[in-house]
Amino acid sequence: MKIAIGIEYHGAYFQGWQSQPNAAGVQDAIERAIALVGGEAVRLHAAGRTDTGVHALMQVAHFETSVTRPLTAWVRGTNAHLPSWVRVLWAVQVDDAFHARFSARSRSYQYVLYNHPVAPASQHGRVGWYHRPLSIAPMQQAASVLVGQHDFSAFRASECQAKTPVRTMHRAQITQQGPYLVFSFEANAFLQHQIRNMVGALVYVGQGKLSADAFAALLQQQDRRLSPPTFMPDGLYFTGVQYDAVWQLPVSHARWA
Template sequence: MKIAIGIEYHGAYFQGWQSQPNGRGVQDALEQSIARVAGEKVRLHAAGRTDSGVHALMQVAHFETTAQRPQTAWVRGTNAHLPPWVRVRWACVVADDFHARFSARARSYQYVLYNHAVAPASQHGRVGWYHRPLNIVPMQQAAQLLLGEHDFSAFRASECQASSPIRTMHSVGVTQQGQYIVFSFKANAFLQHQIRNVVGALVYVGQGKLDVAAFGALLQNRDRTLSPPTFMPDGLYFTGVTYDASWQLPACDAEWN
């Protein structure tokens, strides 16, 4: 049978989602724990890969197994063998033609930035940080230029292996919650480091180093070498996946708060 699972993890303890030779990938921890419940090796396929230091409030993955277990066993049993910084939130049997990655219609991320003169202690590793005051209004205006289908080469990592830089941004938001600025993005898919590069450019807008028109020009020029540096991974969260309702999955999204 095929099982889908919803997953939450603290990315600072891992070297990204993908399996690593040293076993430090989120995928490694989950596959080993699920195998102990299933009594056989399993292979996980995720909706999207996250880089080292990036967190997930709701990652979705699936695996196939011949083991017959109650659905609660895939949650409680797996979590019993996992470190406390990764948890399976839910599990359900899905149709044979479901695929966590290829059945997804969109992915969502949030970047949480602490904007204060002093770096946070209790939130270390969980939020990004910028020490100078940021003007949120031009950041909001610039972010709206990302909506729709674009060539996002200006915000693409040089080592990105995606076959095309074209992506469709369904929604984008920049909101302020006290000392925190939260950037929210939803797209059909994302390029490697795309969000961290966008956030880096929006921070330049917020401090006045770029105006809204200059941000738009970066997008149109499609040249990564002209864009500001990549922002730290600490504040980036994979927050959900959009699937057709016909798959009858539990809630596949979450938000930072």
């Protein structure tokens, strides 16, 4: 049978989602825990891979198993074998045709930036930080040009292995909550480091180092070498996946704010 699960994790404790030779990936930890519950090895397939230091409020993955367990066992039993910084939130049996990655219609991320002269202590590792005041209006104007289908080569990591840099951005918004700026993005898929690179460029806009028009020109030039540096991973959260209702999954989105 095939089981889909929702997952939350603190990315600072892992070397990204993907399984690592030293078993330090999120995937490694959860596969070990599920194997202890089911008594057999499993392979997890996720909706999207996150890098080292990137968190998830709602990652979705699936695995196949030949054993029968109550769905509560795949949640509570698995969590009993996991460190406190990663949790399975729900588990459902799904049709054999379901695939956590290929059945997904879109993915959502949020980047949380603490804009204050002093770096946060209680939020260390959980939010990004920039010390000088940022002007949000030009940042919002610049972010709006990201919506639609574009070649995102300007914000693509040099080591990105995606077959095409073209992605469709459904939403690119920036809101302010006191000293926190929350960047919200939804797209059919994302390139490696794409969000951190876009946030880095938008911070340049907020500083006045880059105009909204110049930001739009960067997107059109499709040259990563012309864009500002990649921003820190600390404030990036995988917040959910959009699936067709036919799969009957529980809520697959969770927002930071």
